[in-house]
Amino acid sequence: xxxxxxxxxxxxxxxxxxxxxxxxxxxxxxxxxxxxxxxxxxxxxxxxxxxxxxxxxxxxxxxxxxxxxxxxxxxxxxxxxxxxxxxxxxxxxxxxxxxxxxxxxxxxxxxxxxxxxxxxxxxxxxxxxxxxxxxxxxxxxxxxxxxxxxxxxxxxxxxxxxxxxxxxxxxxxxxxxxxxxxxxxxxxxxxxxxxxxxxxxxxxxxxxxxxxxxxxxxxxxxxxxxxxxxxxxxxxxxxxxxxxxxxxxxxxxxxxxxxxxxxxxxxxxxxxxxxxxxxxxxxxxxxxxxxxxxxxxxxxxxxxxxxxxxxxxxxxxxxxxxxxxxxx
Amino acid sequence: xxxxxxxxxxxxxxxxxxxxxxxxxxxxxxxxxxxxxxxxxxxxxxxxxxxxxxxxxxxxxxxxxxxxxxxxxxxxxxxxxxxxxxxxxxxxxxxxxxxxxxxxxxxxxxxxxxxxxxxxxxxxxxxxxxxxxxxxxxxxxxxxxxxxxxxxxxxxxxxxxxxxxxxxxxxxxxxxxxxxxxxxxxxxxxxxxxxxxxxxxxxxxxxxxxxxxxxxxxxxxxxxxxxxxxxxxxxxxxxxxxxxxxxxxxxxxxxxxxxxxxxxxxxxxxxxxxxxxxxxxxxxxxxxxxxxxxxxxxxxxxxxxxxxxxxxxxxxxxxxxxxxxxxxxxxxxxxxxxxxxxxxxxxxxxxxxxxxxxxxxxxxxxxxxxxxxxxxxxxxxxxxxxxxxxxxxxxxxxxxxxxxxxxxxxxxxxxxxxxxxxxxxxxxxxxxxxxxxxxxxxxxxxxxxxxxxxxxxxxxxxxxxxxxxxxxxxxxxxxxxxxxxxxxxxxxxxxxxxxxxxxxxxxxxxxxxxxxxxxxxxxxxxxxxxxxxx
Ligand SMILES: [Cu+2]
Ligand SMILES: [Cu+2]
Numbered sequence: 048x049x050x051x052x053x054x055x056x057x058x059x060x061x062x063x064x065x066x067x068x069x070x071x072x073x074x075x076x077x078x079x080x081x082x083x084x085x086x087x088x089x090x091x092x093x094x095x096x097x098x099x100x101x102x103x104x105x106x107x108x109x110x111x112x113x114x115x116x117x118x119x120x121x122x123x124x125x126x127x128x129x130x131x132x133x134x135x136x137x138x139x140x141x142x143x144x145x146x147x148x149x150x151x152x153x154x155x156x157x158x159x160x161x162x163x164x165x166x167x168x169x170x171x172x173x174x175x176x177x178x179x180x181x182x183x184x185x186x187x188x189x190x191x192x193x194x195x196x197x198x199x200x201x202x203x204x205x206x207x208x209x210x211x212x213x214x215x216x217x218x219x220x221x222x223x224x225x226x227x228x229x230x231x232x233x234x235x236x237x238x239x240x241x242x243x244x245x246x247x248x249x250x251x252x253x254x255x256x257x258x259x260x261x262x263x264x265x266x267x268x269x270x271x272x273x274x275x276x277x278x279x280x281x282x283x284x285x286x287x288x289x290x291x292x293x294x295x296x297x298x299x300x301x302x303x304x305x306x307x308x309x310x311x312x313x314x315x316x317x318x319x320x321x322x323x324x325x326x327x328x329x330x331x332x333x334x335x336x337x338x339x340x341x342x343x344x345x346x347x348x349x350x351x352x353x354x355x356x357x358x359x360x361x362x363x364x365x366x367x368x369x370x371x372x373x374x375x
Numbered sequence: 376x377x378x379x380x381x382x383x384x385x386x387x388x389x390x391x392x393x394x395x396x397x398x399x400x401x402x403x404x405x406x407x408x409x410x411x412x413x414x415x416x417x418x419x420x421x422x423x424x425x426x427x428x429x430x431x432x433x434x435x436x437x438x439x440x441x442x443x444x445x446x447x448x449x450x451x452x453x454x455x456x457x458x459x460x461x462x463x464x465x466x467x468x469x470x471x472x473x474x475x476x477x478x479x480x481x482x483x484x485x486x487x488x489x490x491x492x493x494x495x496x497x498x499x500x501x502x503x504x505x506x507x508x509x510x511x512x513x514x515x516x517x518x519x520x521x522x523x524x525x526x527x528x529x530x531x532x533x534x535x536x537x538x539x540x541x542x543x544x545x546x547x548x549x550x551x552x553x554x555x556x557x558x559x560x561x562x563x564x565x566x567x568x569x570x571x572x573x574x575x576x577x578x579x580x581x582x583x584x585x586x587x588x589x590x591x592x593x594x595x596x597x598x599x600x601x602x603x604x605x606x607x608x609x610x611x612x613x614x615x616x617x618x619x620x621x622x623x624x625x626x627x628x629x630x631x632x633x634x635x636x637x638x639x640x641x642x643x644x645x646x647x648x649x650x651x652x653x654x655x656x657x658x659x660x661x662x663x664x665x666x667x668x669x670x671x672x673x674x675x676x677x678x679x680x681x682x683x684x685x686x687x688x689x690x691x692x693x694x695x696x697x698x699x700x701x702x703x704x705x706x707x708x709x710x711x712x713x714x715x716x717x718x719x720x721x722x723x724x725x726x727x728x729x730x731x732x733x734x735x736x737x738x739x740x741x742x743x744x745x746x747x748x749x750x751x752x753x754x755x756x757x758x759x760x761x762x763x764x765x766x767x768x769x770x771x772x773x774x775x776x777x778x779x780x781x782x783x784x785x786x787x788x789x790x791x792x793x794x795x796x797x798x799x800x801x802x803x804x805x806x807x808x809x810x811x812x813x814x815x816x817x818x819x820x821x822x823x824x825x826x827x828x829x830x831x832x833x834x835x836x837x838x839x840x841x842x843x844x845x846x847x848x849x850x851x852x853x854x855x856x857x858x859x860x861x862x863x864x865x866x867x868x869x870x871x872x873x874x875x876x877x878x879x880x881x882x883x884x885x886x887x888x889x890x891x892x893x894x895x896x897x898x899x900x901x902x903x904x905x906x907x908x909x
Contacts, residue, residue, distance in 0.1 A: 058754070058821050070750050074821075077748060081741035084705075088712055088737050092730065095715040096722070099651070106652065106719030110907035113657035113710070121709055122702050129698035129744070136748030137691055143750065144687050193524040194617060196682065196757060200823030203754035207683050209618060210523065211611030214684050227832065231757040231825040233517050235524060236444055239828035337614075 052082060061201045063222045063247065066143045070203040073135055080128070143204065146217045147183035154279070154364040155188040157195035157208045160237040162228065165364055168257055169277045174243035179253035180223050186216040187328055187367075191360045196232035199245050205231050211336075213328040220247045283369025286362055295351065298373055305351060306343055312374040317344040331367050388790065388887040403488035404890060408495055409474030410788065415499070416470055419461035424853065426454035431812070431846035434839050437831055444829040448515035449530070451827060455518030460539055461502055463773055464631060467638035468584070469498070469549055471780050472577045474788055476553060478881040478888060479571050481562025481897040486555040494548040501542030508534035517827060519628075522609035522620040526601055533602045536595040543592045546634075550584030553577055562880070564899035571879045571903040572661050576641025579665040583630045583637075583672065591627035594620065618683055625676035633672040635769060637665055639776025640707060643729050646779045647711050649877045650726035651718030654904040657710040664703035671700050681752045690749060697747040704740050708733065723875070724798030728779035731806045735771025739764060742817065757827075760820025763813045771809060778802075778856075785860070786870030790887040793863040801855040808848025815842045879903045 056078045062068045153176065154165040164176045178184050188197055190208040197216065198205035206216045230241035248256060255261035277285070287293055287308075295305040312331070317323050319342045324330060333340055335358065338351040358366070389406045399407060430451050433440045442450065473491065477484050485491050508514065512531040516524055525532050557578050561570075597608045598620070607613025609620040648655040655661065677685060677693030711733060720726070742764045746752050755761060786792055815838040820826075824835045831839065873882040878901070884893050 055818065055821075058823070059818075060822055066750070070754050073748060073751055074745065074754075077744050077751065081744065084741055085737055088708055089734050092712050092715065092733055095712070095718070096720055096730065099715060099718045099720045101652075101719045101721040108652045108719050108907040109717050110654055110909045111656060111716070112654055113660065114713075115657075115660075117709075117713075118657055118660045118706060122706060125702050125705055126699075129701050129747075130695075132744060132748050133695050133698045136750045136752075137694060138750075140690070140749035140753065141687065143753065193527065194521060198757075198823070198825065200754070203750075205682050205753060205756060209611075209684050211617075212684060227823070229823070229825045233448075233521070233524070233827040235515070235528070236448065238448075239444070239825075239830045242832075 058200070058203075061222070061224070061226065062203070063201045063220045063224070063226065064203075064218050065221070066139065066218060067201065067203040069139050069142075073132075073139065076135075077132065143217065146185050146215065147219070150183040150185035150217060151179065152185045152187055152368075153178070154361075154368075155186050155197060155208070156360045156364070157188070157190040157192075157197065157230070157234075157241075159192050159235055160230070160241040162197070162230075162241070162243045163361075165279060165361060166257060167279050167368075169279055169282060170257055170259075171361075174228075175246055176228070176243065177246045177248060177253060177256055178220060179250045180247050181219060181221055182250065183217065183219045187364070188214045188216065189332075189360055189364075193234050194232045195230045195234050195241065198229045198231035199226060200229070201226035201245065207232050211332075213332060220245070223247045223249055279365050279368040280372045282362075283365040283367070283372075286358070286366050287369055290354065290358070292366075305346065308370045308373050310374045312371045314374070318342060319344050319346075319348070328367050328371075331370055332363055335363065335366065387889060388885065389890045390790075390887060392890045401492075403484070403492055405473050405477050405484050405488065405491060406788075406888065406892075408491050409470050409472075411495060412465060412473060412498075413470035413788075415502070416462050416466040419457055419502070420466070421857075423454055423457040423462055424850070426450050426457065428846055428850055430454055431843045433829070434831075435843040436840070437833065437836055439830075445515065447829045448827075449513040452514050452517050453509060456505070456514070456535065456539075458769075459518055459631075459635075460542055461505065463635045463769060464546060465498060465542075465549075467642070467773070467777055467780065468553070468577055468580055468634075469494070469545075471642070471777075471784065472553060472638065473549075475784065475881055476556060476574060476577060477560065478884065478892050479574055479879055480557065480560060480565050481880050481893065481899060482556065482560035483891045483893075485552050486559055487552050490548055490552055494545045494552070497548070498542055498545035501538045501540075501545065504538035504541060505535055508538060519624060520595075520598065520620075521624075522598070522601075522615070522617045523611065525598065526610045526613075533599045536598050540592050540595040540599075543588045543595075546584045547588045550581035550588075553581040554585065557581075562897050562899055568658070568662075569899055569902050571641075572644035572655060572658065572665075573638070573641035575662040576637045576644070576665050579669040580634050580637045583634050583669050587627045587630040587634075587673070590623060591631075594623040594627065597623075618680070618685065621680050621683055622676065625679045626673075629676040629679065630669075630672040632765075632768070633668055635773050636776075637668065639732070639773040639780075640665065642776045642780035642783070643711060643732050645877075645879065646725045646729040646783050647714050648904045648906070649783075649875050650721045650723060650729070651715045652721075652876065652906045653714050653716075653718040654902075654906055655710070656713035656716070657706070658902075658904070660706050661710050664706045667703040668700065671696060671703075675700065678747060678752075681749060682756050694747055694749045698744075701740070701744065701747075708737060708740070721875075723782075724793075724795060724802055725779045725783035725875075727799060727802040727806075728775050728782065731802065731809075732772060732775040732779060734806075735767050735775060735809065739767030739771050742767065754823075755820060757825055758820035759816040759824045759826055762826050763816035763820060766813045766816070771813075778805075781860075783875065784881070785863070786874050787881055787886045787888070789864060789867075790870050791863045791867030792870050792874065793867055794859045797855055797859040801852045801859070804852035804855065805849055808845050808850075808852055811845030811848060812842050813845070815839075815845070878905055 056075045057071050156163045161173050164172045188208045190210045196205050196207045202218050206214050226245040228243035256263045295303050297303050297307040300307045300309040315323055316326050336355040339348045342348045433447050508531045514530045514532045514535045601608050607615035609615040609617050675697045677689050678697040681690050819838050870886040872885050
């Protein structure tokens with residue numbers, strides 16, 4: 048019995064990040080609290096059923112209307128317990144939502160029914176994502192069609208990807224190996240086939256893999272993965288000139304028709320409607336596909352043409368990466 | 376209603392007073408309308424149950440077992456939609472509530488009998504549309520209809536969501552009718568605090584029905600407009616916001632969870648008191664906790680959206696508020712258990728279901744703590760853990776409560792006793808089968824198996840097999856129940872007025888009751904749970 052309970056008290060999964068380990072600890076804590084509460088209620092109930100089983104139609108029962116101190120006591124006790132629980136879960140959650148300094152960033156695009164990954168050096172993969180071990184990773188994720196949810200049980204992490212926005216996951220995996228990736232948000236016919244692997248590699252091996260060097264030179268040639276030869280930032284710079292952004296936006300601070308991209312990322316921007324926002328990936332994306340949604344103070348709505356439909360998710364990701372690279 | 380009902384000879388009842396199909400189709404009698412709701416919703420329960428068995432059969436082994444992925448996606452969508460909108464939301468309030476509420480307050484009928492009949496036909500209209508949509512291509516979006524997939528899916532999503540819109544009106548009108556009835560038609564002496572707790576629960580439910588249902592109505596209309604006219608509310612391609620849909624949807628659907636569970640909780644309060652021969656422990660605590668749950672239920676919808684991309688601040692607030700639900704819920708469970716203390720406990724079928732409720736609902740509630748805790752929910756959201764959790768609450772809670780009530784009031788409603796022996800056998804089968812089916816799903820979800828999966832990885836195969844076996848046990852339990860309940864209608868012993876020793880008003884009138892419910896207007900002097908030696 049105790050053995051069974053023990054085996055239920057924790058996920059039977061590898062835990063490859065500190066967040067995963069902490070989630071397991073909270074899980075186990077709630078589990079044991081639940082076991083105690085369950086025994087208190089169902090144990091008492093069972094005891095009563097045997098003890099007070101009806102013996103005859105004339106059984107006498109006492110008249111008890113209730114006991115207010117018990118109700119109040121239980122309410123207060125429970126309040127303290129659940130607020131404690133909330134706090135614990137919240138602290139860990141906020142931790143997982145805070146991006147580390149200088150993370151290694153990878154773009155993720157979900158589509159019916161596969162995961163696509165874009166690395167800083169321009170390399171792309173489908174289904175499997177490769178990362179270096181013990182390195183802060185930040186995934187910048189979107190979807191090109193419907194909702195999906197990027198779920199890695201070994202990390203205890205999931206995040207829905209929402210078309211038209213960027214969502215993020217930050218983590219650092221501490222054990223090399225291959226771990227399942229699932230799509231956790233229903234997305235149509237092959238939802239359950241939208242699988243992949245998180246491949247955690249030693250740092251040097253990852254470097255080889257990323258640059259198609261060493262033992263990975265051959266697989267690249269065989270077409271297993273695809274390298275564009277240009278880094279994401281370079282691809283972005285190319286688009287910056289080919290899509291005429293450079294006509295209105297400079298990359299060095301010189302004012303043109305539109306605001307310069309220099310030091311744009313991360314700065315606090317004032318808008319014509321008086322609001323202020325911090326420039327992040329989603330804001331830049333919105334500014335490109337829906338320029339009149341948020342108009343920078345001092346500029347006129349309608350000056351910038353919309354690029355909606357002219358840039359795909361990969362290109363948008365490259366432009367965002369390029370603009371980001373112009374800020375320190 | 377006029378006095379002529381009182382003139383009927385003793386011995387006739389609301390079945391025999393009038394005969395013929397027309398007398399049913401145009402009836403204004405709340406009991407007949409209640410029975411029609413009961414028959415209709417139980418029929419849908421049967422349909423939804425068959426779909427559940429098919430879903431489980433498909434999942435028995437990895438890969439294709441009996442149907443294709445496309446069919447599977449439709450099956451689980453319909454299972455959810457039918458069970459929620461056609462069965463579990465209406466069944467207790469509209470069927471048992473309709474039959475019992477007026478009797479329990481000593482009234483002749485609900486406040487607006489015509490409106491009551493209209494609600495029924497609106498419900499039937501909505502249900503017919505839902506069935507039509509199944510024929511015309513069905514839906515494969517899950518019962519949650521999340522955008523933008525539901526905008527783009529080629530299936531007949533518009534029709535099925537429109538049917539939800541129509542049925543919403545039925546729910547609103549029934550709720551309104553009940554609120555007015557409780558306020559206006561209580562018999563002399565029946566103060567609020569002398570009302571049976573079942574009625575407090577129905578009252579709290581009615582408030583939620585009236586306030587929350589319009590939101591799902593508007594949401595489904597927006598969805599239909601977006602699908603048919605291409606105006607963008609929720610699809611980013613058309614300039615909409617998909618997460619907004621989730622807010623709208625859960626703003627109704629979370630409170631709806633309490634539309635489903637509160638009436639069942641009311642039944643449990645009645646059954647445990649009667650079968651323990653004890654005054655209910657903490658009457659006011661139970662009554663007010665129903666209202667508290669109804670209130671908080673409007674403020675927690677975002678707990679379905681912790682990983683949807685809503686802001687961290689929203690998630691934080693929704694997590695705190697969700698935690699608060701634990702308190703009134705636990706108060707109820709503790710009070711029910713305490714009611715049995717020093718009682719004279721009779722393990723008749725209704726009580727077996729009430730005990731099953733306590734057992735299963737406690738698990739359902741406690742596993743809610745895992746999901747309310749932010750960091751843990753990030754892992755468990757959209758896995759089988761959630762599927763198991765809400766089945767423990769909805770089936771282990773609401774359906775067990777319903778079955779307790781169905782058996783408890785069966786003699787009153789039909790005038791016949793069912794076989795106690797078979798009642799016991801099927802209760803045990805259903806209880807065991809339920810745990811086999813759904814305990815294994817907690818483990819599956821904890822180990823990461825996502826929900827709505829047609830196919831799964833080999834590490835999940837064993838427990839899926841176990842879960843499918845469990846579903847057959849549940850199925851056989853219900854098969855037995857269908858046989859002995861229907862059999863009792865012709866072969867069951869005639870039910871006495873008060874077979875269980877109940878103290879509420881429905882046990883003061885004959886089984887089945889006469890058309891006007893009482894020969895003379897009852898005067899209420901005592902509370903509903905006056906058991907025991909003072
Ligand atoms: Cu999916
Ligand atoms: Cu909810």
